[in-house]
Amino acid sequence: MSAVAADLRVALFATCFNDTMWPGTPKAVVRLLERLGVRVEFPMAQTCCGQMLTNTGYARRAAPLVEHFVDVFEGYDAVIAPSGSCVGSVREQHPMITRLAGDPDLESRVEAVRPTVFELSEFLVDVLGVTDVGAYFPHRVTYHPTCHSLRMLRVGDRPLQLLRAVRGIELVELPGAEECCGFGGTFALKNADVSVAMGQDKADHVLETGAEVLVTGDNSCLAHIGGILGRRGSTVRRLHLAEVLASTEGDVA
Amino acid sequence: MPAFPASARSALAKTQQRANLRGATHTIRAKRAQVVAEVPEWEALRVAGADAKDEALTHLADYLEQLEESLTARGAAVHWARDAEEANRIVVDLVRAKGVDEVVKVKSMATQEIELNEALEAAGIGAWETDLAELIVQLGHDRPSHILVPAIHKNRSEIRDIFTSEMGKVGRPAPDDLTDEPARLAEAARLHLREKFLRAKVAVSGANFAVADTGTLVVVESEGNGRMCLTLPETLISVVGIEKVLPTWGDLGVMLQLLPRSSTGERMNPYTTMWTGVHDDDGPQEVHVVLVDNGRSHVLADPVGRQALRCIRCSACLNVCPVYERTGGHAYGSVYPGPIGAVLNPQLRGTTSEIDASLPYASSLCGACFDACPVRIDIPELLVQLRGTVVEQGGHRAESAAMRAAAWVLSDPKRLAIAQRGATLAGRIVGDRTVRRVPGLGGWTDARDLPTPPTETFRQWWAREHADGHAGDEQGGGR
Numbered sequence: 001m002s003a004v005a006a007d008l009r010v011a012l013f014a015t016c017f018n019d020t021m022w023p024g025t026p027k028a029v030v031r032l033l034e035r036l037g038v039r040v041e042f043p044m045a046q047t048c049c050g051q052m053l054t055n056t057g058y059a060r061r062a063a064p065l066v067e068h069f070v071d072v073f074e075g076y077d078a079v080i081a082p083s084g085s086c087v088g089s090v091r092e093q094h095p096m097i098t099r100l101a102g103d104p105d106l107e108s109r110v111e112a113v114r115p116t117v118f119e120l121s122e123f124l125v126d127v128l129g130v131t132d133v134g135a136y137f138p139h140r141v142t143y144h145p146t147c148h149s150l151r152m153l154r155v156g157d158r159p160l161q162l163l164r165a166v167r168g169i170e171l172v173e174l175p176g177a178e179e180c181c182g183f184g185g186t187f188a189l190k191n192a193d194v195s196v197a198m199g200q201d202k203a204d205h206v207l208e209t210g211a212e213v214l215v216t217g218d219n220s221c222l223a224h225i226g227g228i229l230g231r232r233g234s235t236v237r238r239l240h241l242a243e244v245l246a247s248t249e250g251d252v253a
Numbered sequence: 254m255p256a257f258p259a260s261a262r263s264a265l266a267k268t269q270q271r272a273n274l275r276g277a278t279h280t281i282r283a284k285r286a287q288v289v290a291e292v293p294e295w296e297a298l299r300v301a302g303a304d305a306k307d308e309a310l311t312h313l314a315d316y317l318e319q320l321e322e323s324l325t326a327r328g329a330a331v332h333w334a335r336d337a338e339e340a341n342r343i344v345v346d347l348v349r350a351k352g353v354d355e356v357v358k359v360k361s362m363a364t365q366e367i368e369l370n371e372a373l374e375a376a377g378i379g380a381w382e383t384d385l386a387e388l389i390v391q392l393g394h395d396r397p398s399h400i401l402v403p404a405i406h407k408n409r410s411e412i413r414d415i416f417t418s419e420m421g422k423v424g425r426p427a428p429d430d431l432t433d434e435p436a437r438l439a440e441a442a443r444l445h446l447r448e449k450f451l452r453a454k455v456a457v458s459g460a461n462f463a464v465a466d467t468g469t470l471v472v473v474e475s476e477g478n479g480r481m482c483l484t485l486p487e488t489l490i491s492v493v494g495i496e497k498v499l500p501t502w503g504d505l506g507v508m509l510q511l512l513p514r515s516s517t518g519e520r521m522n523p524y525t526t527m528w529t530g531v532h533d534d535d536g537p538q539e540v541h542v543v544l545v546d547n548g549r550s551h552v553l554a555d556p557v558g559r560q561a562l563r564c565i566r567c568s569a570c571l572n573v574c575p576v577y578e579r580t581g582g583h584a585y586g587s588v589y590p591g592p593i594g595a596v597l598n599p600q601l602r603g604t605t606s607e608i609d610a611s612l613p614y615a616s617s618l619c620g621a622c623f624d625a626c627p628v629r630i631d632i633p634e635l636l637v638q639l640r641g642t643v644v645e646q647g648g649h650r651a652e653s654a655a656m657r658a659a660a661w662v663l664s665d666p667k668r669l670a671i672a673q674r675g676a677t678l679a680g681r682i683v684g685d686r687t688v689r690r691v692p693g694l695g696g697w698t699d700a701r702d703l704p705t706p707p708t709e710t711f712r713q714w715w716a717r718e719h720a721d722g723h724a725g726d727e728q729g730g731g732r
C-alpha cells in the first residue's frame with residue numbers, strides 16, 4: 001500500500017464549502033491520508049468546482065471556474081475531494097460546461113484532469129486498495145449514502161466497506177437510506193417546503209436507528225439533515241466519513 | 254397556475270393525500286424493483302429501448318411517412334394536426350359526422366394533453382372515460398395526478414363517496430350498499446361502464462406505440478376497458494403523438510418487456526390490443542388516426558432535449574421521485590407530472606409562464622428518475638439544461654446578480670479568501686451558539702438550524718501549519 005501511496009503526487013481539493021464551513025473534514029482527510037503514507041498537497045490557488053452555478057442554471061458563468069480548476073489541478077496523479085457531489089460535478093458537468101463555452105482546448109484539458117479526480121472512498125478502495133484504514137471509533141453509527149455518491153459516482157458500498165473495518169464501530173442500517181435527503185443545493189432554498197418535508201422524513205429515519213452518530217460523505221447533506229435534527233433538539237452527532245476514518249485510539253472520540 | 258413552490262406548499266399541507274401518495278408510490282416502487290431485478294439483461298434492454306426510440310426520432314419524418322402509408326394501405330384514414338386546436342377540431346368533426354353525442358374513451362395522455370374532453374363537451378358531445386382511475390377522476394370533477402394511476406391521490410373511501418354521489422348523474426347509479434372494498438368498487442364501475450360500452454358508436458383512443466412498417470397501433474392496459482372500446486364501437490379515432498412511432502414490428506419486442514415492468518411492476522400487462530387498419534366484420538369498420546405534433550417537432554430540434562421524446566409514459570420516474578411523492582401531480586400544472594413533466598412541459602410549452610419556468614427547479618437532482626427510466630432519459634441533465642434556458646430568458650434578476658458575484662468571487666482564490674473572512678468573522682461572533690434565524694434566509698431557517706461557521710477556514714489552517722511552504726504555494730498564489 002505505502003509503495004503505491006508514496007509514489008503518487010496527490011492534491012487535496014477541499015471544496016469551497018468544506019474549506020469555508022467545515023474545515024474539520026479536509027483536516028481529517030489530510031490526517032487520514034498521511035497516516036496511510038500519502039503525501040498530500042493543498043494547492044492554495046484552488047477555489048470551487050462551479051456546481052452551484054451550473055445546477056442553478058448558470059453553467060456559462062461556471063466556465064472560468066472550470067478553467068481555474070484545470071489550471072490548479074492538472075498534472076497531479078490524483079485529486080481527492082471529500083464530497084461526492086463536487087466530484088460528480090467535475091466528472092459530469094465540467095465537460096458540458098466547456099462544450100457550452102465552445103473552447104476545444106479547454107475541453108481536452110478537462111478530459112485529461114477528469115479521470116484523476118476521486119471522491120475519498122473511491123481513492124482509498126480503488127487506488128490505494130485499502131478498506132481497513134486503521135481507524136477506531138467506538139460508537140453506534142448510521143450512514144446516509146448521498147445521491148451524488150450513489151447515483152452519479154456509483155461509489156456503491158465502498159464507504160460501508162471502509163466503515164465496517166473501523167474498530168469498535170457499531171453500524172446500524174438507515175431505513176430508506178437511498179432516498180434523497182432533500183438538500184439539492186439551491187433546491188433547499190428555492191423549494192424550501194419540499195426540501196424540508198424530505199429532510200424531516202430522513203431525520204425520522206435517523207432517529208429510528210437509535211444511532212449516536214450520523215455519517216455521510218457530503219457535508220452539504222449533513223448540514224441539511226443536521227439542521228433539521230438540530231431544530232428538533234436532537235443530540236445525534238453529525239460527522240463526515242473522513243472524520244470517522246481519521247479517528248484513532250489516541251483521539252478522545 | 255402559480256409557480257411550483259407555491260402549489261407544492263399547498264399540496265404538502267394535504268396530509269391524507271400525502272399518506273395516499275406515499276403508500277402507493279412505495280408499493281409500486283418495490284414491485285417494479287423486484288420484477289426488474291428478475292431480468293439479468295435489463296441494462297441491455299434499456300439501451301435497446303433507447304436506441305429504437307432514437308432511431309425513430311432521428312428519422313422521424315421518414316418513419317411518419319411510412320406509418321401513414323402502411324395505415325392508409327390497410328384502410329385507416331390519417332389526419333395530421335399541428336397543435337391541440339387542430340387535433341380537437343379534427344376529432345370533433347369526425348364525431349359529428351357520425352351523428353352521435355357521446356364517445357367512449359380509452360385512457361390516453363395525448364387526448365388529455367390537448368384537452369379533447371373539454372373540446373368535445375363544448376361541442377355537445379359527452380366523452381366517457383372508461384379506465385377505472387380515469388373514471389374516478391372524471392366523476393370526481395378532479396384532475397389526474399399521475400400518468401398511470403390518475404387517481405393515486407385518492408383512497409378507497411374517497412372513491413366510494415365519489416361513486417355514490419356521482420354515478421347516477423351520468424348513467425347507471427352505484428348500488429346503495431356500496432362499500433369501499435376494491436372488488437365492490439370495481440364491480441360498480443364495471444356495471445356503470447358496461448352500459449356505455451354497449452351503447453357507444455364511436456371510441457377515442459391514444460396509442461402506446463405506432464409501428465411504421467406494419468401500420469399497427471398498440472394499447473397496453475390492465476383492465477380490459479380499452480379492449481372493449483377498441484373492438485365494440487363501429488368507429489375508432491386514435492389520437493397519437495408523433496413521437497409514438499416505432500420503426501419496426503421487431504422493436505415492439507423490446508418495448509413490451511420494458512413498459513409493463515416499469516409501469517405497473519408486472520412481467521406482462523393483462524391486455525395488449527393491436528389494431529391495423531380495417532377488417533371486414535371484425536372490430537371497428539372505420540379507423541381514423543390523428544397524428545399530433547403540438548410542440549414535439551420543436552423539442553426534436555434540440556439535440557439534448559430531444560431525449561425527452563423517448564418517453565413511453567411508464568411513470569416509473571414519478572414513482573421513485575421524492576418530490577412527486579410529497580407533492581403529488583397537481584402541483585406540476587399539467588397532465589405530465591413528476592420528473593418527466595418537469596422537463597417535458599417546459600419543452601413543449603416554453604418557459605414563459607410562471608409554472609413552466611419553475612418546473613426545471615422542482616427537483617433535488619437526486620438522479621433516481623434516470624435510474625428508473627426504461628429508455629434511459631437523463632432527466633437530471635435535461636433539468637440542468639432547462640434551468641440554463643430559464644436563466645437565459647432573464648428568469649431571475651436578483652439571483653442572476655448574486656450568481657455573477659459568486660462566479661467572480663469563486664474564480665479567484667484571493668477574492669474567495671476575502672469572502673471567507675466574512676464567514677469566519679461571523680463564526681467568531683456567533684461562537685458555538687445555534688443559529689436559528691437569519692434575515693433573508695427564511696427558506697432555510699424556518700425549519701432548519703444553520704451550521705455555525707468555524708472561526709478559521711481550512712486554508713488558513715493549512716497556511717499556518719505549512720508556513721515553511723512545504724506544499725502548495727502561498728495564500729492567493731497560483732498562476
Ligand code: SF4
Pocket residue numbers: 515563564565566567568569570571593622625626627628629630
Ligand atoms: S421519463 Fe422514463 S421513467 Fe418517466 S415516464 Fe417516461 S419512460 Fe417512464
